[in-house]
Amino acid sequence: MSSVLYDAPGPRAKRRNVILTVVFVVLLALLSWWLWRALDSKNQLEWKLWKPFFTSEAWTTYLLPGLANTLKAMAFSIVIALPLGALFGIARLSDHRWVRIPAGAVVEFFRAIPVLLLMLFANEIIARSMDVTTEQRQLYAVVTGLVLYNASVLAEVVRAGILALPKGQTEAAQAIGLRKGQTMGSILLPQAVTVMLPAIVSQLVVIVKDTALGGVMIGFTELLNGRQTLAAFYANPIPSFIVVAIIYIVLNFLITSFASWLEQRLRKGKKSTGAVLGPETVQGTAATGAGGGTM
Amino acid sequence: MFDFLSNYNDPTFLGAFWMTVKLTVFSAIGSLIWGTLLAAMRVSPVPLMRGFGAVYVNIVRNIPLTVIIVFSSLGLADIFRVTMGAGGDVKLQAFRLAILGFVAYTAAFVCEALRSGINTVPVGQAEAARAIGLSFSQVLGLIVLPQAFRAVIGPLANVLIALTKNTTVAAAIGVAEAAYLMKGMIEKDAQTLLIGAIFAFGFVVLTLPTGLILGWLSKRLAVKR
Numbered sequence: 136m137s138s139v140l141y142d143a144p145g146p147r148a149k150r151r152n153v154i155l156t157v158v159f160v161v162l163l164a165l166l167s168w169w170l171w172r173a174l175d176s177k178n179q180l181e182w183k184l185w186k187p188f189f190t191s192e193a194w195t196t197y198l199l200p201g202l203a204n205t206l207k208a209m210a211f212s213i214v215i216a217l218p219l220g221a222l223f224g225i226a227r228l229s230d231h232r233w234v235r236i237p238a239g240a241v242v243e244f245f246r247a248i249p250v251l252l253l254m255l256f257a258n259e260i261i262a263r264s265m266d267v268t269t270e271q272r273q274l275y276a277v278v279t280g281l282v283l284y285n286a287s288v289l290a291e292v293v294r295a296g297i298l299a300l301p302k303g304q305t306e307a308a309q310a311i312g313l314r315k316g317q318t319m320g321s322i323l324l325p326q327a328v329t330v331m332l333p334a335i336v337s338q339l340v341v342i343v344k345d346t347a348l349g350g351v352m353i354g355f356t357e358l359l360n361g362r363q364t365l366a367a368f369y370a371n372p373i374p375s376f377i378v379v380a381i382i383y384i385v386l387n388f389l390i391t392s393f394a395s396w397l398e399q400r401l402r403k404g405k406k407s408t409g410a411v412l413g414p415e416t417v418q419g420t421a422a423t424g425a426g427g428g429t430m
Numbered sequence: 431m432f433d434f435l436s437n438y439n440d441p442t443f444l445g446a447f448w449m450t451v452k453l454t455v456f457s458a459i460g461s462l463i464w465g466t467l468l469a470a471m472r473v474s475p476v477p478l479m480r481g482f483g484a485v486y487v488n489i490v491r492n493i494p495l496t497v498i499i500v501f502s503s504l505g506l507a508d509i510f511r512v513t514m515g516a517g518g519d520v521k522l523q524a525f526r527l528a529i530l531g532f533v534a535y536t537a538a539f540v541c542e543a544l545r546s547g548i549n550t551v552p553v554g555q556a557e558a559a560r561a562i563g564l565s566f567s568q569v570l571g572l573i574v575l576p577q578a579f580r581a582v583i584g585p586l587a588n589v590l591i592a593l594t595k596n597t598t599v600a601a602a603i604g605v606a607e608a609a610y611l612m613k614g615m616i617e618k619d620a621q622t623l624l625i626g627a628i629f630a631f632g633f634v635v636l637t638l639p640t641g642l643i644l645g646w647l648s649k650r651l652a653v654k655r
Contacts, residue, residue, distance in 0.1 A: 139548060139556045139574050141475045141566070148475070155476045163482070177509050247634045247641075249595035251609050256626040259616045340492065347496035351602040352613070359497055373509055376501050380493050387492035 174373065184371035188378055193365060201350075201361025202382065208274060208346045208357065209339060212281035217335065219282065220289025221328070225319060227294050238290075245287040251348050254280030258353045270356070277349035277357075281342055288341075292334050296327030330411055333398035340387045347383075358382060434619050435628075438611065446611035447632050453528060453597040453607060454636075458590055460533035465540025472545050483541065490538040495531070495599050502531040503603035521606070528600035532593065539589045547582035548574060550653075580651040587644030591637045608632060 144152060174180050187193040226238035245253075258276035261267065267275065300323060308318040328335070349355035350363075358379055366375040401411045435443045472483035490498075506512040507527055514530065516523035551574050559569045598609035612629045616622055 138473065138475075139551045139553050140473055140570065142560065144475060152476050155474075156478050159476065159478050159482070173510055179509065243638075244630070244634065247591075247595075247637045248630045249598040249609065249633060251598040251601065252612060252626070252629055252633065255609065255613050255616060256622070259622050263622065344492075344494035344496075347494035348599065348602075351496055351500055352609075359494065359500065372504055376497070376505055380497055380501075383494060383497065384489060384492045388488075391492075 177373070179371075179373040184369065184374045187365075187369045187371065188374070193369070197361040197365035197368075198358065198379070198382070201356060201358040202386075204274070204355065205343060205346045205357040208277050208281065208349065208355070209342045211274075211278045212285060212342050213335075213339060215278070216282045216286040216289055219286040221293050221324065223286065223290035224293030224297065225324070227290065228297060230315075242287040242290045245283045246291075248284075250280050250284045250345050251352060253283050254349055254353060256280075269354075273349060273353050273355035276353055277346060277355050280349075281345055284345075285338060285342060288338065289335065292331050292338070293324075293327055296331035296334075297323050299330060300326055329401065332401065333394045333411070336394040336397060337391060339390045343383070343387060343390070434615070434621060434625075437619075438615055441606040441611055443611065443628075446606060446608045447636075449525075449605065449607040450594070450597050450636070453525070453532065453600055453605070454590075454594045456529045457532035457536060457593055457597065460529060461536035461540050461589075461593070464533055465537035466544060468537055468541035469544035469548075472541060473548055487538045487541055490535055491542075493535075495535050495596055496602060498535050499528060499531040499599050499602055502527040506530075521604075524600075524603050524605050528597075528603060528605050532596065532600075536589060536593050536596070539592070540586065543582050543585035543589055544578070546585065547578035550581045551577045552655075577653050580648075580653055583644060583651060584648035587641060587648065590644070591641055594637050594640070595633065 141148070171180075178184075223238050223242050226234050227242065229235045229238070254276050257279035258272065261272045261275050261279075265272070265275075304322055304326070305318060308322045313322070346355070346357050347359040350357045350360035354360065362375045362379040366372045369375070398411055441449065468483050468486060471479040472487070474480060502512075503524060507523060512527070513523050514526035516526060555573055555577075556569050559573045564572065597607060600607055601610035601613060604610070608629060612625060615625050619625060
């Protein structure tokens with residue numbers, strides 16, 4: 136194989152690679168041994184701490200309801216943020232300065248603010264002005280924070296998608312006499328959303344990760360919050376962290392795989408203009424999210 | 431109108447934002463170092479190192495930062511007694527543990543940015559460099575890295591901005607930074623809108639110039655292909 140950094144290895148390079156591999160294996164082994172010892176000396180490997188995860192009670196009482204709330208917040212957020220993002224993305228491309236500039240300011244503003252601040256703020260505003268139960272309030276606050284941030288990220292995504300379309304699309308639409316709104320609504324936007332679909336799907340990973348903020352900061356009973364109650368009941372903090380981390384990893388891995396499957400499918404499809412923008416398009420802004428949209 | 435700002439002394443308004451800045455700077459330095467090491471592993475000729483780098487990045491990127499930060503407090507500090515040399519100073523310990531968490535998380539993104547930078551350099555350039563007799567270190571130092579670094583200023587700027595905003599998560603383990611203060615203020619004070627606006631403004635002040643300066647720099651230094 137060839138790379139910018141090294142050639143196919145000759146005899147000396149091969150020997151060096153073997154030595155490096157051995158050294159690295161030893162380091163990894165030492166690290167794992169140290170981790171194992173540390174876990175063992177704190178009795179975190181005892182079966183009774185892990186056993187709850189093989190009973191249905193731990194799942195039905197703590198983890199699954201938490202996961203359900205995580206997914207619920209994710210679903211609400213994307214369903215609300217997508218049209219809002221499309222609206223602002225289009226507004227930023229408007230021919231009128233009085234539309235373009237305020238839309239740009241709103242998008243840049245909400246991208247500059249940590250999601251956590253938006254959630255805390257929404258939580259307080261809702262508590263003071265709306266008559267809802269605590270549980271509803273927390274969900275509303277989490278979704279509000281996620282929507283404001285992600286709509287502004289998606290606005291950029293949609294804008295990039297529209298700009299990525301060949302100029303001939305607009306010209307052809309004008310040539311057959313479509314008005315600006317018609318061109319956008321029936322020619323450009325549907326294609327842009329298709330083109331950006333993988334990027335939009337991968338934004339779900341950011342949303343899932345950011346729901347955890349609601350769990351620790353405003354008491355929303357999502358997965359991480361469920362872990363806390365579970366660990367308090369079974370006294371197994373380390374195992375519970377590991378199990379919850381695995382759930383997040385699997386969930387996000389499924390989303391990422393779906394996004395790249397979608398991307399491949401779109402690339403193969405003959406109907407599109409050939410432009411497909413993958414998840415990497417939003418990585419800088421989005422994939423980095425937590426409070427930042429915690430990447 | 432702004433007198434409520436001085437009603438809070440632990441931390442003060444400026445103290446809280448100073449803490450945000452400190453978290454950002456220390457975490458940025460740490461994740462640059464660890465991220466560069468990871469990137470070196472990911473592009474190394476040793477398959478095992480590449481594998482380790484890939485596994486680390488893919489696992490860490492998919493765990494919420496909040497989980498990592500809470501774990502460093504509850505797991506590392508409470509169970510493993512990792513005190514980071516804070517010697518019983520709980521606040522200092524939380525501060526250092528938070529930085530540890532941010533470094534572990536952000537390094538994965540730094541690594542990916544650096545790796546993509548190396549990938550922007552066409553293989554043909556290295557082949558040409560070897561053909562005229564340059565050694566490995568010359569190819570790396572004169573041809574590949576200069577172009578790679580110029581290509582990653584933009585992505586790294588995005589990582590830095592995200593890190594700045596991500597430091598708010600440290601509030602979850604009691605580090606007295608901006609989000610921590612805002613949570614306290616907003617719960618006690620009636621001027622919710624004003625407080626929200628002030629803290630939002632604080633983050634705009636921190637992130638906007640970073641983005642503008644580094645964005646300008648990355649455009650200026652970009653290698654046109």
